[in-house]
Amino acid sequence: MHILHIDSAITGEASVSRKLTAEIVARLQAADASATVTYRDLNKGVPAIDTEWFHAVRLAPENPTAEQQKLIDISDAYLQEVKDADVLVIGSPVYNFTLTAQLKNWLDQIARAGQSFRYTEAGPEGLLKGKRAIIAYSAAGTPFGSDLDHASGYLRFILGFLGITDVEFVAADRLAMDRDAGMARAQEAMERIAA
Template sequence: MKNILVITASIFGQDGQSSQLVKRTLEQLRASHGDLDILQRDLSAEPVPHLDADRFGAFLTNADDRNSQQQRVVDYSDSLIEEVKQADIIVIGVPMYNFGIPSVLKAYFDHIARAGISFRYTENGPVGLLEDRPVYILAARGGIYAGTPNDSQTPFLRSFLGFLGLKDLHFVYAEGLNMGDDRKADALQQARRNIETLTA
């Protein structure tokens, strides 16, 4: 049975277009792999705290020197990283808000990027410590951005996830969702076809 980590970040919860594409992806993965053990993190419903000086300080403090609050912060971060490590496949729903990823997703990323835990620095540069596995990224956008300078999401996600060692990335875009009903319907239909191709 495949372990699937699902991360959604739409302000509309499971009704958001990116979340709906995630749902479709899970249906296709189930058709390909049979029963799935799914762990879902809805970052809109249960947001990860944004990184601040106290939380970052906890990450930097030696284990023997941490107070109880710092240890809780580290334990929480460790649990998020462990979820990634236990997943055979990761599925991420990524709506675009003001040209970027949702802030709740960035907060989550800030808690799984830990020096010595999920990456390390070497004399030849940083090295990701997470074992590579398939990551399906379902990107829903109101306009047309893929392949243009205004697509800040794709290069960021490639850079960040690659930094941790996750390089087997598969993007599906549903774009132009706010550019009329016909365009929206066509974009969602094409995205569903792309999901079927990727997960077959």
């Protein structure tokens, strides 16, 4: 089993989602001693897609410039890490009722027609099938799954669009109201996740 461990919180060691992803990965490794891990900290910076990216990556010129090739290589590296993974463990703290900009940028980098999904006569088809995703969701005030939560539903949808339909959440929510209760809910969810 190969695990892709992704963090996106800006809060460093204080991050709840980082603690949760670390524990999830540790549990997966404990259940499978041969498991390997690739770690990606999105807080170190993920380029947002823009016009230059569109011309380099989406339009895929036959003879890209050096700058275009750099953009292609970055996007290819993100996507290859996902393709190589059996399990994705993704830290998704909620900022302003949705996912982090870094995580959205990463999703934009890997959502590529012909690479991670394709359009067919029957509609879009995800190409990243057979993978499992475990999302460590943390929020100070946003209740998981509520009308205020614009992160978890989007993550489930976009991962499914890319073919990853086995999506589970470990949610530590409403931490500002009752941190102990929020962490207890996350631990209960962690226990339910079969390794």
